[in-house]
Amino acid sequence: xxxxxxxxxxxxNLVTDVIKRLVTSANAKVVFLxxxxxxxxxxxxxxxxxxxxxxxxxxxxxxxxxxGLAKLIGEKEFSILFHEGxxxxxxxxxxxxxVILVVIFDERSSLGLVRLRVKKSGEELxxxxxxxxxxxxxxxxxxxxxxxFAEITDDDIENLFS
Amino acid sequence: xxxxxxxxxxxxxxIVYYGPGLCGKTTNLQFIYKKTNPQARGKMxxxxxxxxxxxxxxxxxxxxxxxxxxxxxxxxxxxxxQVFYDASRKLILKGVDGVVFVADSQVERMEANxxxxxxxxxxxAEQGYDLDTIPLVIQYNKRDLPNVVSMEELQKALNIRNxxxxxxxxxxxxxxxxxxxxxxxxxxxxxxxxxGG
Ligand SMILES: Nc1nc2c(ncn2[C@@H]2O[C@H](COP(=O)(O)OP(=O)(O)OP(=O)(O)O)[C@@H](O)[C@H]2O)c(=O)[nH]1
Ligand SMILES: [Mg+2]
Numbered sequence: 001x002x003x004x005x006x007x008x009x010x011x012x013n014l015v016t017d018v019i020k021r022l023v024t025s026a027n028a029k030v031v032f033l034x035x036x037x038x039x040x041x042x043x044x045x046x047x048x049x050x051x052x053x054x055x056x057x058x059x060x061x062x063x064x065x066x067x068g069l070a071k072l073i074g075e076k077e078f079s080i081l082f083h084e085g086x087x088x089x090x091x092x093x094x095x096x097x098x099v100i101l102v103v104i105f106d107e108r109s110s111l112g113l114v115r116l117r118v119k120k121s122g123e124e125l126x127x128x129x130x131x132x133x134x135x136x137x138x139x140x141x142x143x144x145x146x147x148x149f150a151e152i153t154d155d156d157i158e159n160l161f162s
Numbered sequence: 163x164x165x166x167x168x169x170x171x172x173x174x175x176x177i178v179y180y181g182p183g184l185c186g187k188t189t190n191l192q193f194i195y196k197k198t199n200p201q202a203r204g205k206m207x208x209x210x211x212x213x214x215x216x217x218x219x220x221x222x223x224x225x226x227x228x229x230x231x232x233x234x235x236x237x238x239x240x241x242x243x244q245v246f247y248d249a250s251r252k253l254i255l256k257g258v259d260g261v262v263f264v265a266d267s268q269v270e271r272m273e274a275n276x277x278x279x280x281x282x283x284x285x286x287a288e289q290g291y292d293l294d295t296i297p298l299v300i301q302y303n304k305r306d307l308p309n310v311v312s313m314e315e316l317q318k319a320l321n322i323r324n325x326x327x328x329x330x331x332x333x334x335x336x337x338x339x340x341x342x343x344x345x346x347x348x349x350x351x352x353x354x355x356x357x358g359g
Pocket of ligand 2: 187188189215216240241242243
């Protein structure tokens with residue numbers, strides 16, 4: 001079983017920094033990073049007016065479905081997906097088999113440029129996530145010994161529903 | 163697998179509603195959506211056929227509030243119950259933190275319930291989860307219909323683990339929030355144990 005994905009401030013900032021730079025270097029409208037279960041990790045660019053939670057969940061569904069297709073024909077995964085719209089295009093790639101990088105761009109950029117920049121950012125992100133996995137180490141919860149959740153009381157849980 | 167972000171102080175957990183075709187999984191989410199304060203929920207996404215059968219999944223994000231300074235978010239998913247959508251069901255189960263098994267209480271759906279429960283066991287096992295230990299709640303739905311199996315019999319057939327179980331009439335909301343609350347609790351307790359994943 002996969003450990004929980006835990007992001008501390010430090011790695012979160014590293015990851016967000018890569019995403020921010022990608023928006024500029026690829027001339028993109030928005031860039032998202034989503035985990036394979038459909039949870040948004042971070043985003044940058046013109047996110048106003050975009051339902052980021054829905055986008056994350058549908059992206060993960062899309063990757064899961066094409067991953068299923070890949071297996072059926074004997075491929076491991078399709079690591080890049082591209083959808084072309086009338087105005088906006090969406091470029092989706094899997095980073096290190098575990099997170100999904102989504103780039104939305106229009107005519108101010110091009111598929112070639114996006115591909116090129118995604119490749120570089122992907123390598124940087126892969127390093128950060130390898131680091132995160134290292135840190136989690138053998139602790140299967142990924143929570144570390146000083147987890148704030150160890151202290152959750154029954155009352156805390158009950159209060160969520162009041 | 164929950165996702166914990168220390169930077170934005172958020173916990174995200176994934177709950178999957180499982181069960182045979184037409185048992186009322188989508189109806190559960192629709193009722194929760196309808197009755198939840200708009201600030202506490204996102205958009206509900208339903209990837210369905212033209213006849214309103216779930217084709218891939220329904221998705222509803224909920225924010226339950228704060229726990230120890232962390233925003234607690236639950237992502238609710240339903241699977242497609244029809245037997246031939248098994249490949250899709252496996253995909254939805256990836257990264258699940260808790261399961262609600264929705265059973266259809268009607269006599270003629272008893273076999274389908276048991277088959278779906280076994281299918282759940284197998285699909286969980288393929289992902290490395292164990293149906294005997296994963297946070298689980300059972301909901302006996304459609305209690306309003308005339309031809310229902312007795313609770314006693316249903317419990318004997320499906321609730322071998324003796325997990326929390328609720329009678330429900332999903333379109334009217336009977337048992338719906340009780341079920342949700344119970345599974346959310348179990349998932350948080352698992353997180354407290356630190357064995358989550
Ligand atoms: N009488 C009655 N009807 C119900 C109840 N719950 C759901 N239904 C009805 O049963 C039908 C199927 O419900 P859905 O929620 O779409 O079922 P589902 O489990 O999502 O089905 P799939 O997507 O095919 O897996 C709908 O017409 C619902 O209105 C209930 O408690 N009582
Ligand atoms: Mg459905």
